[in-house]
Amino acid sequence: MSSSRQPPASRVPRPLAVVGAAVVAALAALAACHVTEDPRPGVSKRGPQATPELPPPIDAGVAPDAAALPVGPLACGARPSSTPPFTKQALLGAAADCAAWHACTFANAANVLSVTVASDAKDRTAESRALAQLAYRQAMLAWSGVELFQFGPVAEKVTDKYHGRGLRAFIHAWPGTNRCQVETQIATKGYAQGFDLVFPSARGLFAIEYALHYPGRDTSCSPSSTGGTAWAALSPDALAQAKGEYAVAVARDVSTRAIALHDVWLPTGENFKPKLVAADGYGSEQEALNVVAWSLLYPELEVKDLKLGSYAGYQTAAPIPESPFARLDIENVRANLRGFRSLFMGCGPEGEGLGFDDWLVAVGDAALARDVASLFATALAAADAFPPFQQATEAQFIEFYLKVRPLANLLKTNFFGSASSVNLKLPAGAASDTD
Amino acid sequence: MTPTESVLHAAPPRVVAVGGGGSGGLARLESALLRTVDASWLAAYRALFGLAMGVSMMRFLTYGWVDELLVSPRYRFHYWGFEWVEPLSRGHMHALFWALAALGLAVGAGLAYRLTAPLFALGLTYIQLIDVSTYLNHYYLAALLAWLFAASPAGRAYSVDAWLARRLRGRRGPPEAPQVAFAWHALFRTQIAVVYLFASIAKAQPDWLVHGQPLGIWLGASTDLPGLGRLFTLPGVPLAMSWAGFLYDATIVLWLSLRRTRPWAFVVLLTFHTLTRALFDIGMFPVIMTVSALVFLPATWPRDVARWVRARFGRPLPAAETAPADRVGWPARATWLQRLALGLGLAYCVFQVAMPLRTFLYGGNVLWHEQGMRFSWRVMVRAKGGSTTFFVRSKATGKVWHVTPRAYLTPYQENEMSGQPDLILQLAHTIGEDFALREGPVEVRVEAISSLNARRGAPLVDPKVDLLTVRDGLAPARWIAPAPPGPPPPIRPVL
Numbered sequence: 001m002s003s004s005r006q007p008p009a010s011r012v013p014r015p016l017a018v019v020g021a022a023v024v025a026a027l028a029a030l031a032a033c034h035v036t037e038d039p040r041p042g043v044s045k046r047g048p049q050a051t052p053e054l055p056p057p058i059d060a061g062v063a064p065d066a067a068a069l070p071v072g073p074l075a076c077g078a079r080p081s082s083t084p085p086f087t088k089q090a091l092l093g094a095a096a097d098c099a100a101w102h103a104c105t106f107a108n109a110a111n112v113l114s115v116t117v118a119s120d121a122k123d124r125t126a127e128s129r130a131l132a133q134l135a136y137r138q139a140m141l142a143w144s145g146v147e148l149f150q151f152g153p154v155a156e157k158v159t160d161k162y163h164g165r166g167l168r169a170f171i172h173a174w175p176g177t178n179r180c181q182v183e184t185q186i187a188t189k190g191y192a193q194g195f196d197l198v199f200p201s202a203r204g205l206f207a208i209e210y211a212l213h214y215p216g217r218d219t220s221c222s223p224s225s226t227g228g229t230a231w232a233a234l235s236p237d238a239l240a241q242a243k244g245e246y247a248v249a250v251a252r253d254v255s256t257r258a259i260a261l262h263d264v265w266l267p268t269g270e271n272f273k274p275k276l277v278a279a280d281g282y283g284s285e286q287e288a289l290n291v292v293a294w295s296l297l298y299p300e301l302e303v304k305d306l307k308l309g310s311y312a313g314y315q316t317a318a319p320i321p322e323s324p325f326a327r328l329d330i331e332n333v334r335a336n337l338r339g340f341r342s343l344f345m346g347c348g349p350e351g352e353g354l355g356f357d358d359w360l361v362a363v364g365d366a367a368l369a370r371d372v373a374s375l376f377a378t379a380l381a382a383a384d385a386f387p388p389f390q391q392a393t394e395a396q397f398i399e400f401y402l403k404v405r406p407l408a409n410l411l412k413t414n415f416f417g418s419a420s421s422v423n424l425k426l427p428a429g430a431a432s433d434t435d
Numbered sequence: 436m437t438p439t440e441s442v443l444h445a446a447p448p449r450v451v452a453v454g455g456g457g458s459g460g461l462a463r464l465e466s467a468l469l470r471t472v473d474a475s476w477l478a479a480y481r482a483l484f485g486l487a488m489g490v491s492m493m494r495f496l497t498y499g500w501v502d503e504l505l506v507s508p509r510y511r512f513h514y515w516g517f518e519w520v521e522p523l524s525r526g527h528m529h530a531l532f533w534a535l536a537a538l539g540l541a542v543g544a545g546l547a548y549r550l551t552a553p554l555f556a557l558g559l560t561y562i563q564l565i566d567v568s569t570y571l572n573h574y575y576l577a578a579l580l581a582w583l584f585a586a587s588p589a590g591r592a593y594s595v596d597a598w599l600a601r602r603l604r605g606r607r608g609p610p611e612a613p614q615v616a617f618a619w620h621a622l623f624r625t626q627i628a629v630v631y632l633f634a635s636i637a638k639a640q641p642d643w644l645v646h647g648q649p650l651g652i653w654l655g656a657s658t659d660l661p662g663l664g665r666l667f668t669l670p671g672v673p674l675a676m677s678w679a680g681f682l683y684d685a686t687i688v689l690w691l692s693l694r695r696t697r698p699w700a701f702v703v704l705l706t707f708h709t710l711t712r713a714l715f716d717i718g719m720f721p722v723i724m725t726v727s728a729l730v731f732l733p734a735t736w737p738r739d740v741a742r743w744v745r746a747r748f749g750r751p752l753p754a755a756e757t758a759p760a761d762r763v764g765w766p767a768r769a770t771w772l773q774r775l776a777l778g779l780g781l782a783y784c785v786f787q788v789a790m791p792l793r794t795f796l797y798g799g800n801v802l803w804h805e806q807g808m809r810f811s812w813r814v815m816v817r818a819k820g821g822s823t824t825f826f827v828r829s830k831a832t833g834k835v836w837h838v839t840p841r842a843y844l845t846p847y848q849e850n851e852m853s854g855q856p857d858l859i860l861q862l863a864h865t866i867g868e869d870f871a872l873r874e875g876p877v878e879v880r881v882e883a884i885s886s887l888n889a890r891r892g893a894p895l896v897d898p899k900v901d902l903l904t905v906r907d908g909l910a911p912a913r914w915i916a917p918a919p920p921g922p923p924p925p926i927r928p929v930l
Binding site: 363428 | 924
């Protein structure tokens with residue numbers, strides 16, 4: 001079109017000119033924002049950030065045996081690993097049984113943790129501290145198995161919008177944990193007003209880990225903040241006392257939450273298993289299976305990207321260590337992967353029992369079940385051979401990452417998603433129409 | 436009066452000799468298209484379409500899709516040439532959907548039609564242009580129909596506007612039966628027939644007709660459906676249903692068009708769309724298609740229904756309200772304006788046929804490379820998903836970053852992108868620009884593993900290609916990897 005056909009500027013109607021100017025201004029503002037702000041979470045303009053160096057964890061100097069720990073009050077029995085003929089209802093039932101067993105195991109570990117932390121706060125000896133640290137390790141590893149069972153009331157509302165009550169966040173809020181929030185609670189004793197007022201980022205296993213393992217008297221809060229000011233006012237003895245008291249309170253709260261979690265599955269409690277098996281509230285059996293299966297994405301998002309990707313140098317976001325003070329990161333990953341096996345293959349010690357792999361076989365995609373099992377074995381072997389995170393080189397992280405990635409990719413491409421053999425959806429925020 | 440209106444309002448309908456208006460095939464076609472028929476079909480279609488659209492907009496608000504699909508995403512995939520389209524603020528977007536719901540109902544009622552119908556079509560088009568990842572065939576169809584309604588004189592008959600006009604003129608008694616040019620009936624019929632025709636062509640491929648996929652996969656999710664669920668697990672049922680779907684799409688227009696088969700065709704149509712609504716999350720699509728199938732009935736169908744109902748209650752229609760087929764009006768001679776309108780209608784039909792056909796120019800498997808996939812009525816024919824990771828490499832240092840789409844996209848967008856190469860390319864460019872700001876010149880490659888109808892995942896995009904060197908366009912995309920060979924696995928539904 002020739003320019004002579006363009007209307008002269010003076011003939012542009014006034015309202016149109018105003019709208020045009022507004023649009024230009026809005027676009028300019030948008031462009032300015034785009035230049036100065038990166039919308040992506042965790043992306044820093046300053047480039048990759050390293051984890052700040054922390055002193056080694058408190059070493060009590062004694063190494064108690066696990067047998068020295070008290071026994072939890074609950075009788076959890078053996079790992080459920082029965083193999084009834086495959087049906088989707090049987091699969092949901094098996095997942096429920098396995099979740100209940102993991103919850104029971106964790107409830108016992110949390111109870112023991114609460115008892116040992118209370119003893120440590122009272123005795124303040126090397127032995128009591130070592131025992132509490134051991135109890136913490138047991139509880140954390142038990143929890144790392146529970147992580148793979150994020151459905152029903154334990155799940156966040158965004159994960160299980162039908163029954164999720166977010167119990168997890170009060171037990172282990174990683175990667176949403178925050179050291180300064182923990183220190184603020186320790187220094188201000190805000191938690192004395194009731195744990196309902198304490199953010200998930202300041203409580204749970206992370207807070208206990210900090211209190212039991214971090215020897216430093218420094219704080220990550222800014223000096224002018226409430227937490228920073230209160231922290232600076234504490235003497236070393238008062239600080240140790242405050243840390244101990246907070247650890248006791250948090251451990252008691254975690255134990256209470258763990259009992260609530262166990263109660264979810266208890267026939268005499270909330271008895272959630274029949275609801276899950278009947279897909280009660282989920283709308284359909286398939287949707288219940290979707291929600292249960294989403295836990296199997298843990299190796300993709302949490303393990304591959306959050307726990308390994310940053311250390312491998314592949315991510316721009318700074319690492320968010322799960323266990324910065326007790327340094328159990330690799331042990332947690334191993335427990336996560338074994339939790340994956342419990343749900344995907346079966347709850348038995350080596351994956352015996354009914355699992356999602358049986359579903360694949362039933363629909364006619366046994367090859368996919370075999371491939372997932374093979375890639376899982378590779379990833380687990382890599383985890384078992386991996387050194388503690390703080391001793392590993394970037395090259396080792398890269399190698400480990402590249403052994404987990406094929407499993408994650410296969411899950412996301414063929415087990416989940418629109419082309420899934422078993423029609424499992426990926427967790428999408430919007431359950432929109434399709435055509 | 437616009438050209439399109441002139442076609443519809445060929446003066447007050449006057450009855451002339453059949454065959455008037457010229458000689459020869461073209462002239463006869465022109466004459467046939469310009470003859471006037473009862474307008475009640477158009478009014479009924481308008482009312483039902485407007486109601487369905489009003490409900491559709493309310494669904495977006497009720498289910499939280501306005502926020503989740505349009506407001507919340509930080510990144511948006513743009514249509515070529517529409518990169519400038521951005522969403523409004525959250526408050527304004529909600530207000531827009533409320534307004535569109537009201538406009539849909541106003542269109543249905545025929546209220547201020549010349550204003551509300553174009554505004555509704557414009558709004559519907561705008562929300563679809565915001566993000567390519569929200570593209571659905573039935574949204575596209577709804578937008579096309581909205582524009583056709585906006586161009587048509589559907590508001591002149593059996594509408595609030597018509598009622599008000601009569602009141603203002605002080606006329607009493609029942610209105611005369613309004614008429615519209617048959618061209619409108621032909622245009623709407625062509626639009627709906629095109630949808631069915633190309634939906635059937637899309638199903639004419641081995642996955643659908645030989646392997647019964649992806650229906651075999653999808654039915655697996657509905658085995659708990661009361662009454663029917665167990666049937667889906669029987670051997671051969673998914674394949675039989677695939678064939679039924681193909682034959683339905685290929686022939687339903689014919690059966691609806693023939694008087695003797697029409698009643699049975701409607702029963703089949705209702706059954707088909709009820710079933711698809713029960714089995715799949717296809718929202719308002721069954722409603723839109725059921726309502727749209729009414730265009731294949733005679734133009735007088737609403738009046739026939741009204742006459743039948745009133746006769747049942749002993750209240751026959753007034754004489755002026757009866758418009759039997761023999762009252763069809765024939766124009767003596769077409770004006771240039773009418774010819775222009777007919778030309779526009781013809782161009783529209785040619786475009787609607789050509790758009791889906793463009794797929795065949797690309798060759799290969801369109802379900803894999805997706806070139807020519809949109810706007811082609813390839814409805815519910817592929818199950819496709821995947822995993823995508825972008826590899827960004829600094830040209831200066833050689834350092835490589837792995838970028839997950841999660842850093843930019845919502846889960847819904849990521850899921851949609853994973854099977855659509857042009858969307859992967861768009862995001863690759865954005866990632867490249869972001870990194871270039873911090874790290875200097877970079878290359879962006881992608882590991883996009885995609886699965887089609889449950890086949891084992893294969894690279895969708897050539898992982899060796901630096902996507903920053905690729906520009907999207909209409910030419911065949913050499914950077915898209917070939918489709919994986921072989922049939923899909925024999926997935927069967929189980930209880």
